[in-house]
Amino acid sequence: MTRQTDVLVIGGGATGAGIARDLAVRGVDVTLVDRDGLSAGASGRSHGLLHSGARYAESDPEGALECLEENRILRDIAGECLRETRGLFVQLREDDPAVFEAKRTACEELGIPIEVVDGKTARAAVPGLADAVERAMWVPDGVVLPSRLVAANAADARDHGARIYPHAPVTEMTVENGRIASVTLGGDVDDTIEPTYVVNAAGAHAGAVAELAGISVEMRPTRGVMISVEYDGLEPVLNRCRDPADGDIIVPHDGEVVLGTTSVPVDDPDEYERSDWEVEQTVTECAAMLPSVAEADHVRTWWGVRPLYEPEEAAQGGRGISRGFHRLDHATDGVENFVSIVGGKLTTYRAMAEAAADLVCDRLGVDAACSTTETQLLGATRPSKLDAFVDEFDGQGPTDSDLVSRRGM
Known part of the structure; x- marks a missing residue:
């Protein structure tokens, strides 16, 4: 049997779940699909930084303000x-002080709240911080x-009438007369959907999804490793204040810290490929900020793939130094009822969802404002309710597996 829906959202990460929530709250009939459970892609395999x-104040002021x-x-x-x-950007003895000054100036100009402290003050606030920290x-x-986060968005969407299918990979699209007429789903659904509109929020797989509709979306995926090690008592996120490089961030958890990352x-x-050198280099570089992580026991290691948009990366010189998002209306490519939302960061998922939902509502003639x-x-x-949602939607990723219980309520 063929199913109908006003909007089919493809991709069950933060952005896709956020779009489903935004549209459902506005009264739109929505179906959200993913292939491997929610949070299976970049969202659930990130370092989890808010x-x-x-981080982007100098290189991408507009993106920094979005964050x-x-x-x-x-x-x-x-x-x-x-x-x-909170977070702490640290300048080590070997780091170029001009980078620190540029970041401070950019943050001040953008209105990002900062407080500069000397190395001694920083070490007093963060026990174990390296002696080489000159200021922070x-x-x-x-x-x-x-x-x-993803599961809560999906549950909210569901409570407003959306259908959520965490294990329903898209296998085929049929385009007729300049519109996506039908989308074939496998997995738990194994059926055909006839959508009025389709949103591609598939992250690093956005190019492959777009290709099913005969559309070219150029992505530049890059892998990065994260290593969680035993470490108790770190309060702030630590960022190395230098030009973006491997091993320049440490994210605190309860009894662990996450070291990242490569590109x-x-x-x-x-x-x-998952390369041992990435693990070794990341640990070594992070230990320059927090020395004892070099000998800490490894709890788990995972890789994530950043959904970088190729035209922006080419313009900016790579390494995701600009992480703005892009809404690609494929009506200009000859497919009227199709949009892709690409790029961005976990922190800006809600804004990405709002941008996509605004376009969809405009095309569907829905006069309802965003309320998210x-x-x-x-x-x-x-917390127990949130963790029950994670279990319901098969939404556990490695980023927070030490912090999120699968026991439900």
């Missing part, structure tokens, strides 16, 4: 999907638990 914007604004919104609506930690800068970074281009976001800036996520204040 960006303040400071700052969304950081503030998420602190209001996401509850126990976040951890309040406090910023309002935090930590995201992506499994909870290596891959041809296939599903099949790629002020409406708290379903279950946001109840």
